[in-house]
Amino acid sequence: MATNTSPPVLRGKSTWKGKEQEQDFEDLNSTITYRHILQQNLGVRDPLRVVALCDSDAFYAACEMIRLGVKDKPLVVLQWEGIIAVNYPAREYGITRFHKLADAKERCPELMIVHVATYKEGEAEPGYWDKVDSRTHKVSLDYYRRESAKVLTMFKEGLPDAEIEKASIDEAFIDFTKPVRKELLRRYPHLANVPHDAPNGLDTPLPAPPKVDMALDSNVIPSEADDDTTWHDVALSIAAEMMHKVRVDIASKLGYTTSAGLARNKFLAKLSASYKKPYSQSVLRNCAIPNYLKPIPFQKIRFLGGKLGDALAKEYDVSTVQDLLPVTLEEMQHKFGENAIWVYEILRGIDRSEVKEKSIVNKSMLASKNLQKPITKASDGQHWIRVLAAELALRLNDACKANPNLWPKTLVIHARRGYEVTRSKQAPFPFSREVTVDLIANAGNKLWAELVGKDSGPMKVTNVSLAFTGIEVAEEGQQNIDGFFRADGQFSKRPRESETDGDSGTNAEPLEGDCTTSFSCSKCRRKISLSPTQTLGASLEEKNRALNNLRAEHEDFHFAQAVAREVEVEPEDITEKSVSPGGGKKRKRKDPAPVGIEKFFSRR
């Protein structure tokens, strides 16, 4: 499964010391002193650093097996005509992704085939249907996202002291350095006390480490010589114990088997995880790094799988790590500039990138649809935008259940015509407490018109996607000042709620009567009141809160109306200037008859 990554940008200055560089890999065998074990904040330089990469085996397939209560039977997950996941039993028949379904069935007649969940017209939620049709359905990966979240939660609960970085839907990096140091000092308390006769005080090397057997719960990646145990090995073995415990717990409680790699840094952890699969973990000792790394095709290394790796392969006409070791840093810098130091170090088993805990909520949320038959009419685009908007609304509102006050700062639309590059258009997304399908679809349609509307000719759009980006948890007071109001084709600040409601249009003018149960809207000249059930037994504070909610909802209503007026597009001739500024001749579809999916989704 793909991992989410960032390119190999340099973080800070390289500290590689030339020191004639007699040997590659010289950095792997530093002596560990009392200072090293007692100092807590060595970060990526910590000689006792231990990082793991743990990923779920054939994750989508495993999700379906658990959902269906299937065990140990060959199974593939289908997305339209393509196989997107193959469980391990099915792999024994030689089935892989990108096999044709017919081919896979031939290899294994009893193969179980599960199509991913889809949104289907007329259904409220994504589901698993007997018949799927890519012309009308849209894939939903939400089930996998939820299962992924369960696994991540078990990592966090099982390893409270560890730093955990979700790397993709089925992978996480775990930095064990802190919990391991703690356990190391608990098991070997003498390490905490520098002996009085220590020749160099804190900088005295630690006493000899105990013998540890890492093979109890892990595969130990072989080293050339049978090196003595080091303190880093002890650290690795403690981390391996912890990792193993959590993995077993996840397998027993959730049913997902995982594979993990443990090593001194992220890239080696990732590389080690694939040493043996499935349901297995592998440990790469420092002394084993050179031999493990040298024969590996460098393009398998994280960040070298793309253009940079290609460029390296082409430049030196080589393929393995070993092949690149003779290239000097200077030469590499000459050819590859800023990336050179990073590459140079990676080839020697050094990776200074940190395991960074990410926010629980994603920063973006994207719904996308490929059209096998390109769409040519603007109205088709609007149809799919509505479907995508419905999915985004469902997912965002769902995310809000666990994490209230989520607010996407921008809405982005992407479209691809034929085989051209994807183009996008974005605009600030208004704050509103209730994100509705209409709100998203209207804003999306507007962007759609800007993106493809002005181009002439038949459009032949082969992909449409809609995304929220910049999703954040709004701060307490932030909701009141932020929020945008679209006018004249631009979003502008839309002050909200009582303290800033100078021009909000819904001033709470305390008319006659109880100002804690009603307000009047200056925009539509209506008096809005709480219902009797909301006022009956409610305290003043409760009523005020309810009234504020009501006011905000009413404001959202006006906002949606305003956007709807602006966004209204002539479906048939979108190529003309049909988006009139300010909202000229508008008619039709004040509230179109709900069709398909959207009829069930929050139109509220």
Next chain:
DNA sequence: CATTAGGTGAAG
């Protein structure tokens, strides 16, 4: 070799 439906982060 390739596809779909995602994500993140940086460059320009």
Next chain:
DNA sequence: CTTCACAA
């Protein structure tokens, strides 16, 4: 703001 690169 928009595109690109990476991930398999």
